[in-house]
Amino acid sequence: MRHALHAEWTKLRTLRSTGLLLAGVVVLTVVVSATATGSVDITRCPTPAECHEDTSKLALTGIRLGQVLVVILAVLTVAAEYGTGTILPTLTAIPRRTAVLAAKAVVVTALVVAAGLVTVLLCLAVGRFLLPGGGFTAAHGYPPLSPLDGTTARAFLGTVLYLVLIGLLALGVATAVRETAAALTAVFALLFVSPVVAVFVTDPHWQERIEKWAPMTAGLSIQATAGLDRQPIGPWAGLGVLALYAGAALLLGALVLTRRDF
Amino acid sequence: MNGFGRLVRSEWTKLRSVPRWMITLGAAIGLTAVVALLTTAGSQSVGDGGGGGGGAGAKPPRGHQDGGTFAYRELTGDGSLVTRIASQKADESWAKAGLMIRAGSEPGARYAAVMLTPGHGVRMQADFDDKASGDGTWLKLTRTGTTVTGYSSTDGADWRRLGTYRLGGTAHLGLFVATPATTKVVRQFGGESIDSLPSRTQAVFDRVEPRPEGWRVRGGVPAPPGEPPGDEAFTWDGARATLTGSGDVGPDLYDDDLTRMTLTGILLGLICVVGVTVLFVTSEYRRGMAGTTFTVTPHRGRVLAARTLVLGGVTFLAGAMAAVLSLVLARPFVRESQRGDLALTDPVVLRAVLGTALLAGLVAVFSMAVATLFRNTAAAVTVVLVALLVPRIVATGLPLEASRWLTRLTPAAGFEVQQTFQRYDSAMGPWAGLAVLTLYAVVGLALAARFLTRRDA
Numbered sequence: 001m002r003h004a005l006h007a008e009w010t011k012l013r014t015l016r017s018t019g020l021l022l023a024g025v026v027v028l029t030v031v032v033s034a035t036a037t038g039s040v041d042i043t044r045c046p047t048p049a050e051c052h053e054d055t056s057k058l059a060l061t062g063i064r065l066g067q068v069l070v071v072i073l074a075v076l077t078v079a080a081e082y083g084t085g086t087i088l089p090t091l092t093a094i095p096r097r098t099a100v101l102a103a104k105a106v107v108v109t110a111l112v113v114a115a116g117l118v119t120v121l122l123c124l125a126v127g128r129f130l131l132p133g134g135g136f137t138a139a140h141g142y143p144p145l146s147p148l149d150g151t152t153a154r155a156f157l158g159t160v161l162y163l164v165l166i167g168l169l170a171l172g173v174a175t176a177v178r179e180t181a182a183a184l185t186a187v188f189a190l191l192f193v194s195p196v197v198a199v200f201v202t203d204p205h206w207q208e209r210i211e212k213w214a215p216m217t218a219g220l221s222i223q224a225t226a227g228l229d230r231q232p233i234g235p236w237a238g239l240g241v242l243a244l245y246a247g248a249a250l251l252l253g254a255l256v257l258t259r260r261d262f
Numbered sequence: 263m264n265g266f267g268r269l270v271r272s273e274w275t276k277l278r279s280v281p282r283w284m285i286t287l288g289a290a291i292g293l294t295a296v297v298a299l300l301t302t303a304g305s306q307s308v309g310d311g312g313g314g315g316g317g318a319g320a321k322p323p324r325g326h327q328d329g330g331t332f333a334y335r336e337l338t339g340d341g342s343l344v345t346r347i348a349s350q351k352a353d354e355s356w357a358k359a360g361l362m363i364r365a366g367s368e369p370g371a372r373y374a375a376v377m378l379t380p381g382h383g384v385r386m387q388a389d390f391d392d393k394a395s396g397d398g399t400w401l402k403l404t405r406t407g408t409t410v411t412g413y414s415s416t417d418g419a420d421w422r423r424l425g426t427y428r429l430g431g432t433a434h435l436g437l438f439v440a441t442p443a444t445t446k447v448v449r450q451f452g453g454e455s456i457d458s459l460p461s462r463t464q465a466v467f468d469r470v471e472p473r474p475e476g477w478r479v480r481g482g483v484p485a486p487p488g489e490p491p492g493d494e495a496f497t498w499d500g501a502r503a504t505l506t507g508s509g510d511v512g513p514d515l516y517d518d519d520l521t522r523m524t525l526t527g528i529l530l531g532l533i534c535v536v537g538v539t540v541l542f543v544t545s546e547y548r549r550g551m552a553g554t555t556f557t558v559t560p561h562r563g564r565v566l567a568a569r570t571l572v573l574g575g576v577t578f579l580a581g582a583m584a585a586v587l588s589l590v591l592a593r594p595f596v597r598e599s600q601r602g603d604l605a606l607t608d609p610v611v612l613r614a615v616l617g618t619a620l621l622a623g624l625v626a627v628f629s630m631a632v633a634t635l636f637r638n639t640a641a642a643v644t645v646v647l648v649a650l651l652v653p654r655i656v657a658t659g660l661p662l663e664a665s666r667w668l669t670r671l672t673p674a675a676g677f678e679v680q681q682t683f684q685r686y687d688s689a690m691g692p693w694a695g696l697a698v699l700t701l702y703a704v705v706g707l708a709l710a711a712r713f714l715t716r717r718d719a
Contacts, residue, residue, distance in 0.1 A: 039664050040659070044661075054451075065648070180643070181643055184643045189530060
């Protein structure tokens with residue numbers, strides 16, 4: 001397993017795209033978060049307190065876009081090997097195929113955790129800096145975001161976990177379908193289509209059901225720090241739903257990988 | 263067969279002979295229809311989304327309401343009605359007080375009206391359409407034969423003709439007031455919504471000729487919540503008539519756009535289309551086919567043109583099939599009174615179907631252009647999908663105006679072509695939206711042609 005890990009680490013480390021994608025996750029997330037946070041203010045709230053603005057969630061808006069690059073990184077980890085044909089030497093060198101997949105999962109997790117931590121810390125800083133400008137001040141009932149606060153810490157660290165699970169989900173799907181375009185299309189469809197459909201379903205029951213069981217909306221409920229009773233699903237339960245998707249995708253990937261020719 | 267025809271055929275063969283791609287395009291059609299079924303089936307347990315009228319069975323045309331208060335008498339032959347608006351109390355600039363003639367009392371009946379508005383002067387409207395404008399506070403409506411004519415005047419002596427309308431047979435002629443709802447943008451729980459509150463209007467008509475004695479009243483005044491029943495809808499004290507009302511005769515920005523909801527699934531279909539068109543281009547580079555293609559046809563611009571024709575044409579047809587199938591399958595799940603909203607014979611529905619097909623074709627051309635530029639599957643798929651989805655991914659929580667601009671500036675503007683009427687959340691008109699997407703596709707194609715002819719392959 002150590003050799004497998006070392007091999008996977010070397011493969012990913014020496015690709016120029018890896019560094020670019022991880023830097024992209026940080027930059028894209030922080031820029032989108034900053035734009036969203038900067039564009040919102042309390043002028044349209046009935047009263048500042050009645051706005052019930054979830055400032056943690058607002059400062060983490062960019063994750064919705066940043067996760068796209070995590071998906072690409074994870075998909076390329078597998079699909080690029082099939083595209084270039086290096087999968088053959090990889091599987092020849094390490095015949096235990098589950099070990100190959102596990103090593104890939106560990107390396108992707110480590111990289112995403114590192115990039116994710118940097119991202120959420122920067123988002124926290126952006127939130128602290130920009131929120132008071134929009135009127136979200138302690139005087140109006142919005143204390144500055146603090147990592148020492150339990151729910152805020154859950155939102156920010158939970159977002160790192162969210163990114164990891166998204167990466168693992170994409171890794172599993174890519175292992176199952178082997179092709180970059182197919183894997184990316186499938187994962188993006190899974191993540192982004194259900195929230196869009198939910199908007200057009202006017203029946204509130206169905207809307208809630210979709211939001212509860214769709215991977216992105218369920219997983220992102222970990223970012224909620226206010227109005228938890230209005231969420232379709234609790235923070236940890238929501239992350240659990242996403243974990244189920246990721247686990248199922250990895251299992252499917254492992255099954256397909258061990259059963260087919262290569 | 264000439265050279266270009268042969269080129270088109272070879273590109274078509276390349277697409278057709280990969281079973282997976284044809285299956286994916288078929289799946290795009292199927293998925294679109296499945297989402298159509300889900301959205302319509304999931305939406306029908308809610309009450310009628312339309313506002314106004316409230317009569318059973320009949321319904322004003324989509325995106326319109328037919329409310330307000332109307333005091334009238336029956337008119338069988340020729341006749342006229344004159345009045346002066348003595349006063350008008352309203353909060354909305356499009357509140358209306360004036361004269362109306364209509365084919366019947368059911369919601370959505372044909373009508374013509376002259377009216378005074380607080381913010382837009384004197385207007386003549388017919389069948390929810392603005393016909394003409396005038397000035398003064400005196401209004402007159404006459405019918406001679408089947409010709410209805412509207413007039414306005416500043417002094418009651420010198421009348422200016424505003425316009426005519428054809429309405430024969432038994433009709434209702436009388437006084438009316440109406441007002442659109444008051445809307446307010448409210449930010450709460452991390453999102454913005456538009457609140458629509460019923461507003462009330464009251465107008466006093468004097469110098470009414472003939473005198474409105476024994477007239478009937480349609481519509482009424484809902485009492486504000488928590489307050490005793492409000493004023494009577496219609497009173498006549500011998501000299502002055504007072505009408506009080508709520509609800510508008512005009513556009514209903516909050517009506518459900520059933521056609522658009524039914525066609526939402528095309529988003530899922532488009533994701534499949536993007537996958538296929540990007541792969542069509544990038545797999546040639548990966549497998550070295552691109553070299554063969556460009557050796558056989560050294561004129562690379564022609565290859566690009568043939569590809570545009572084949573991919574755009576095939577996805578246009580697939581989009582048309584998906585849209586028609588969605589509407590046909592969803593029809594049985596829709597309430598009978600709303601089935602007309604999905605009828606392919608309605609020009610706006612036809613526009614939405616044609617627009618959906620064009621949307622699919624343009625997205626295919628755009629993704630082909632991006633794939634030709636990048637020559638890399640991951641980059642092309644991501645760029646195209648993010649460009650299409652970004653307003654929907656990021657907009658949650660943004661102020662409404664910001665998310666509207668996000669739609670206007672990205673290829674996602676193309677989805678606006680699916681609307682059948684202007685709603686409060688429409689970012690732009692249907693054809694303007696499609697034009698934005700077309701611009702992206704054309705610019706992408708031009709860049710692709712430039713790079714393709716200048717670089718190695």
